[in-house]
Amino acid sequence: MKNFTQKADLQQHLGNLKAAGAVITFVPTMGALHQGHLSLIEQAKQLGDVVVCSIFVNPTQFNDPKDLEIYPRPIQADMQKLDAAGCDILFNPEVNEMYAGNEKWHLNLGPIEGVLEGTFRPGHYQGVTQVVYKLFNIVKPDIALFGQKDYQQFLVISKMVELLNMPVKLVMCPIVRETDGLAMSSRNIHLTPGDRKHALILSKTLNKVKQNFDPEKIAELKSQAEQDIAAEPDTVLAYFEIADGETLLPASKNTGNVVALVAATVGKTRLIDNVVIK
Incomplete structure (x- = not known):
């Protein structure tokens, strides 16, 4: 695996x-790689000839400076995992390689930016689109792969690609889960053993909604899901939504694509998860 830290060197190669x-x-x-990330590398190998992975903890998408500070950065372990997974190129830039001081960025993403995660993390998706736009311009990929766990992020990046007419195909890859159902996340390392048990309520509740889905009973399913999560110790629900899979606005009985999404803080760790219902 070749490792690049400078844009110009990577672009030339x-x-x-x-x-x-x-x-x-x-x-x-953003590094702290787990099997979910490595499944994206695996899929990328099947879709193209050269797999590029970037590791960059992007400061503009963090609302809380403390969150940025504690974000795990095990770069040596990450490089070993990528090498073993068959990644061809790593781009691992410093912040000053990606940002030139006082840059301004605003993209009118429409309603998708303000719902769910957008309500709780204002400005987050501006930071995400800012850095992904930069990375796409540096790498100029034919295909870019993202995980389904960040479902809203995928829709936001799709919107950016459409608005800016970028020549890249986006692929969303399924969530990779632990054997007990917990969605793999770089944040899981912050969970205590007790938190870890409580966190399972998220995937359990999503699966229950999927198994019992009835388009005539969306309000009842949502209400029951909220109660189930609220009843779990050390778990604070941010939202549980049964939404249109294209707009993330609340689903109705006539919605074609339906996805259930959840965010909650378990102990001190904020987790998100989702399941595609239809």
Whole structure:
């Protein structure tokens, strides 16, 4: 695996590969890699010739400076995992390589930016689109892969690609779960053993809603899900929504694509999860 920290060096290398006809696939990450990320690398290998992964903890998408400070950065372990997974190129830049001081960025993303995560983390998706736009312009991938766990993020990035007419195909890959159902996340390392048990209420509740889904009873299903999560010790629900899978506005009985999404703080750790219902 080749490792690049400078944009210019990476672009020159990728330019040569593209000139030779290589299809470039790209997996952008913030590091602290787990099996979920590695499943994206696996999928990327199947879809193209050269797999690029970026590790960059992007400061502009953190609302809370403390959250940015404690974000795990095990770069040596991450590099070993990527190498073993068959990643071809790592781009691991410093902040000053990605940002030139006082940059301004605002993209009108429409209603998708303000719902669910957007309500709790204002400005978060501006930071996400800002950095992904930069990364897409540096790597110029043919295909970029993202995990379903960040479902809203995928829709936001899709919206950005559409608005800015970027020539990249986006692929959403399924959530990878622990054997007990917990969605894999870099934040899981902050869970105590007790928190870990309580966190299972999220995937259990999502599955229960999926198994019992009835378009005529969306309000009741949502209400019951909220009660189930609220009853779990050391768990504070931010939201549980049964939504339109394209707009994330509340689903109705006539909605074609339905997804259930949840966010909760378990102990001191904020977790998100979702399940596609239909």
